[in-house]
Every structure is written in structure tokens, then in C-alpha cells.
Amino acid sequence: MPSMASNNSSTHTAKSDFYARRQEIEKHRKALPIAAAEKRLLEEVRNNDILIIVGETGSGKTTQLPQYLFNGGFCRSGGIIGITQPRRVAAVTVAKRVAEECGVPLGQKVGYAIRFDDLTSNSTRIKYMTDGLLLREALLDPYLSKYSVIIVDEAHERTVHTDVLLGLLKTVQKTRSLGARDIVNSGNKKDENGTLLGKENGVQNTGILKHCQSTKLSPLKLIIMSASLDAQGFSDYFGGARAVHVQGRQYPVDILYTNQPETDYVDAALITIFQIHLEESPGDILVFLTGQEEIESIERLVQDRLPKLPESKRKLLVVPIFASLPSEKQMKVFMPAPVGFRKVILATNIAETSVTIPGIKYVIDPGMVKVRTYDASTGIEPLIIVKTSKAQALQRSGRAGREGPGKCYRLYPENEFEKLKDSTTAEIKRCNLSNVVLQLKALGIDDIVGFDFIEKPDRMAVIKSMELLFLLGALTEESKLSDPVGHQMSRLPLDPIYSKALIVASQFNCLEEMLIVVAMLSVESIFYAPREKLDESRTALKSFSSTDGDHLTLLNVYRASEEFLEKSKQVNSKEKTENNLRKWCKENFINSRSLKHARDIHSQIQRNVEQMGLQITSCGDDMLPFRRCLAASFFLSAALKQPDGTYRALSSGLTVQIHPSSVLFRMKPECIIFDELVRTNQNYIRNVSRIDYLWLAELAPQFFALQE
Ligand code: ADP
Ligand code: MG
DSSP states (O other), X not given: OGGGOOSOXXXXXXXXHHHHHHHHHHHHHHHSGGGGGHHHHHHHHHHOSEEEEEEOTTSSHHHHHHHHHHHXXXXXXXXXXXXXXXXXXXXXXXXXXXXXXXXXXXXXXXXXXXXXXXXXXXXXXXXXXXXXXXXXXXXXXXXXXXEEEEEETTGGGOXXXXXXXXXXXXXXXXXXXXIIIIXXXXXXXXXXXXXXXXXXXXOOOOGGGGGGGGSOOOOOEEEEXXXXXXXXXXXXXXXXXXXXXXXXXXXXXXXXXXXXXXXXXXXXXXXXXHHHHHHSOSOEEEEEOSSHHHHHHHXXXXXXXXXXXXXXXXXXXXXXXXXXXXXXXXXXXXXXXXXXXXXXXXXXXXXXXTOOOTTEEEEEEOOEEEEEOOBTTTTBOOEEEEEOOHHHHHHHHHGGXXXXXXXXXXXXXXXXXXXXXXXXOOGGGSSOOHHHHHXXXXXXXXXXXXXXXXXXXXXXXHHHHHHHHHHTTSBOXXXXXXXXXXXXXXXXXXXXXXXXXXXXXXXXXXXXXXXXXXXHHTSSOSBOOOXXXXXXXXXXXXXXXXXXXXXXXXXXXXXXXXXXHHHHHHHSOHHHHHHHHHHHHHHTTBOHHHHHHHHHHHHHHHHHHHHTTOOOOOOTTOOHHHHHHHHHHSGGGEEEEOTTSOEEETTTOOEEEEOXXXXXXXXXXXXXXXXXXXXXXXXXXXXXXXXXXXXXXXXXXXXXXXXX
């Protein structure tokens, strides 16, 4: 537009950059495999209230479909298009990308909401969120009435939240089409309590239906998206719903195996990174690792080795991506490496199907994944590292062939592949269900075993979870949500034991302390102890350690960081203060990313408890009430010292050991409570605190009296 041309050349450049970027984005969008199917998909959504869309990873489902629907008029009457993701990282990065594609600031037309972080506004029409968050929204708005379309993305992941959401949405969807057609306009059958007899319409009769008569509801479009080719299961579950397939694009990927099993896959991955970097043609590398600690350790090892290479070979850029990485850092994986550089992305299985990173030519797959497991007989829920399934291995190798032929290095011998399980067991079959039970109860769904799950959880696991909730005081003897504890617990976005700890703390006058400790417990690894600096890191930890245990040590770290921040703020700019804090963290061997995450969580849960009307008071210097409070909430993971220095966990009977990272590792008090059990070759417990054995019977008689 010549009339708008400015004689200021820098503005001119900025403008042409802007237009060039927009053109590039448009070109990219049009080239995606899904683009050719836009019209057909819109037609399908118009004609089908429930639609299943299956398409290869990277075809454009997650980023494009919501935009097509928006442009196709699905938000016209003010409705929102909600897209759920099993992973926080996907919700955030995809929302950012889509906002950019739409040319709008994030949080306006396009936004995201995840636990502890909501970037939406009244004008948001395309909302990315985690499946767990939408479940929480259902507590306040049982019909999810502000949504005109809900897309359950990555349904093949079958997280427990996705499974519960599918059951809930099935009812909501039917209710809302009834609401629009029958309920509002015609007489409807009710039972003696005025509850709609939903079964007549094929709808499970749940509490959701109770308010239905009074609300004018518009129908809901429900879309289930999956990267697995097996759509039949979803279709059957939704009464033979229509399934469509979106064609993807896949180039050949050369699969390489090792000759021998690797004893240390982290080391093997490191060697392979350098082997590719030094011997293979240009192209980025994606490495699948199991968690933050592993990623950060490889990150450091690569950085340490790079200076030892000849100068011309040092152009390797390492970028990590995992859930608790601050979101601005997560976006770095999508940025192209500087000219001449090779990018190596260290990812958890986030990069398997949830996010597609451009430029990948090489994949390194150690064949491992970290999963939460649950043993209903002992009630323990350790995180363990297990082999991937065949389906996961195939998805991972597929990431190398998105833009051209690629290579995948599986760090195990070929005959091992055949031994892998075909697909991963749904999470609902292997997790502690207490959170799910609590939420379903809060939604008015009392018959958990009778709930219409796509795959039923084991009866024993349901019973165990109810028992746990009863012991925590969230359920009554009749298995109803208790008042106020059960209701309060269901409103907190935390594990039931943490919620219980906050509620108890408000009675023990130490909620200020417990908020900090729960926030610190909610993040992965606050401390880091690099192998080569083990002694230094131990000395640093000493200045924070409390002889009472790790919980109070975490409290000391948080408070010390607060104090440091306060002082620094008085004399420095915000930016300088943040830099200083990072430096302080480094000196003290504290993970600054994790600390920042904990600070964010802290402010959110503080708001939550304030809204619930709990009093935030501090116990000051006397830590006795705080420790008693730990006993009153973590009593299910109390353990007693045995003559050989190991511990016996009282509720499960398991023999456990204090993890060497605990401040109580050497001290070994008689009676302790712990937060987490990690199973490697030993049963290690982490985050351990000293309590008095007698407190257990006094503060948790419902459990310890039963034991006698
Ligand atoms: P699907 O959901 O079918 O797996 P997506 O919609 O996630 O596919 O991805 C489509 C394309 O968008 C991919 O080529 C991917 O590289 C690109 N993309 C997604 N997110 C980003 C981002 N944050 N930055 C740059 N490109 C992105
Ligand atoms: Mg996707």
C-alpha cells in the first residue's frame, strides 16, 4: 500500500518482514496434508454431531481444524471451540503457534488454559487446554455450555483424564442435543426427585442431568482426534459414530539397531548424538528421554564435550523440551538453528505425537519411557521407567520422515523390538484413581463402577481409591463426598493428599508454610547434583538442610530465595533481579527452572485457598505444628526404621530405603513420612520427614486404630 509507506526505513523493513512472515505461514498452512480436506471436514462436522478424525502425526489436525471450524462459522453465536490435549506443553505451544497463524496476540481470539496458567479472555474463541482442566471446568459448568465444539485431541494416548472426559462428554453431548430438542420444548419424564430419567434416551442418569430443565442448551459438536489408525474402538463407544481419515505424508525412515543391548542408554544416546553430528549430513536430531533429570544431565554432558571438538565441529545447538520447562523456553525447539548449526532436541515423549517439531531428520530412541504405575494391593504408585510399546517406537521413528527421508537409531537390538508390547496399556488400568473418583463424585456421579468408561478400571483399584478418600476424610461412610472436606478437596487442583495437607494446615495454623511445601513438592527436582560436583552440591545443600527432613529443607530453600529476591529488588531492575536469582540458584545447586515453576504454582494455590476462605497463617519459628500436620496428612506413607537401617512402610508393608538425596539419608530417624516412592533396583523414598510415632494414632485414628 503505497499511501501507507513510511519514509522511515526501519519501519519499512519491519513491515516487509511482517508480510514476508505472514506469507510464509500461509504457504506452510496450505502445504499441510489436511489443507486439501478442509471443505470435506467442515461438511462432516456439520453433518455429524460426533465425529472421529484419524490422521498421521504432523498432518495438521491440531493446529488447523480449529481454525477451519472458526472460519466455518462454528463460533458464530458466541460459542467457544475447545481443544483438549493430554499434555500441557502441547496446549501451550500449539496455542502460540495458532495465535501467530491467525495474526492475533495470544490470549485474545486464541488462548490456552492449563493448571496454574490461564491465558484466555472473554474474546477467546479457540481455546487449547489440558483434558484435566476441562474436567475441572465441568465441576462449575456441568454442560460445558460455553463450548459449541469440543475436540478431544490425542485420544489415542488414553490418559485417565481423556477417558473420564470421553464418558462425561458422551452424556453432556446427548443431554445438550436433548436440551435443544426435547427438554426445553416438551414435557420430559422425571423421577420422583425431579431428576430426568435419562436412560430412556440412552443417556446414563447422572447428576449432570439434574439441572438440565432450567437451562436452555444448544447442541454440542464433539470431535475425537487420534493419531492411531484404530478408530473402531472410539466409533463403537460413541454408538457407531462416523470416522474419517486424513491422509498424512511420510518419507522412508531407515531404522538402525544396536548389536548388543546397551547397559547405559543415556551414555549410548550421548555417543550417538556425536556420531550423527560428526558423520551424517545436515538435519536436526530428536532424542527421546524419560524426564527432566535425564535431559538436563545429557544437556550438560553435550555442552562439556563440545569445546573438546575441533572448532569447525562445534556448531551443535542443544534445546530441551519437557513439561515443567517455562513456556518461553519451550518455544525454542521450534526455532530454526542459526545457519550452519545442527539442532539437537532433547525431549520426553511429548515429541512422540503431541507436538511436531520441524526440521528433524534423525531420531534417537533409547526405547524407554517413564510411566506412573499403581499397585492396588499395596496402594503404592511409583514412577518407573519401562520399555516403550511397538506403537510408540513406530511413532518415534516416524518423526524422522516428516520432511524427507530420515534415520532412526533404536538403542536396542532388533530382536528386542519384536518383544515389545503392541500398544501401551490405558492409564486408567494402571493409576491411582482417587483423583478421578473425587472429581466424579463432585460431578454428582456416585456409581463409579457403573460409569460408562471406554475401558473399565479394575474394581479393586476403584475400591482402593475410595478407601483412600475415606481415610483422608473426603468421603463419608456412605461413600458420599463429605462436607466441607470432600468438597474443598475436589476444588483444589492437586493430588488429594496435598489438598488434605493444605486443609489440615489451615487448622494447625501453618498454611503459609504448607502452601510453600506443596508447591515445591509439585515440581520435579529442585536440587541438582552433577556427578562431577557431588561434594560441592552437598555442601551447598547443607546451608538449607533441616534436621527435621526434606519438607522443611524445601521450605528453607523457598524462603531463602524469597529473601534474596526481596533484597535484590530494592536495588535492581526486574530483569537484573531475575538474572541474579538464576546466578544465586546456580551457586546453590538449585534448579532455577523448577524454582520458578514452584513460585508460579504457589501463587495459584494461594489464590485457590483464599477463594475457599481458608486462613493463611504461619506457625513462625515453632515447626512442631507443621510436622504434626505432615503426620496428619501423609500418614498413609509413614514408615518405621528396622534394625538393618531400612524402613517398613506401614500401610503397604513394603521395605523401602531413604534416597541418598534426602537430608535424612544418614540420620535415619525412627519414624518418618515420605512423599514419593521411586522404584529402581531398590524401593527408594524421596522427600522424607521425621515425625513422632505416637502422633499417628492421635492424628489419624481412622487408619491406625484399624490397624491394631
Ligand atoms: P497434527 O496435530 O496432525 O499432528 P499439527 O497441527 O500439530 O499436526 O502440526 C502441523 C504442522 O505445524 C507441523 O508441520 C508442525 O511442524 C507445525 N507446527 C506446530 N506447532 C508449531 C510451532 N509452535 N512452531 C512452528 N511450527 C509448528
Ligand atoms: Mg496433533
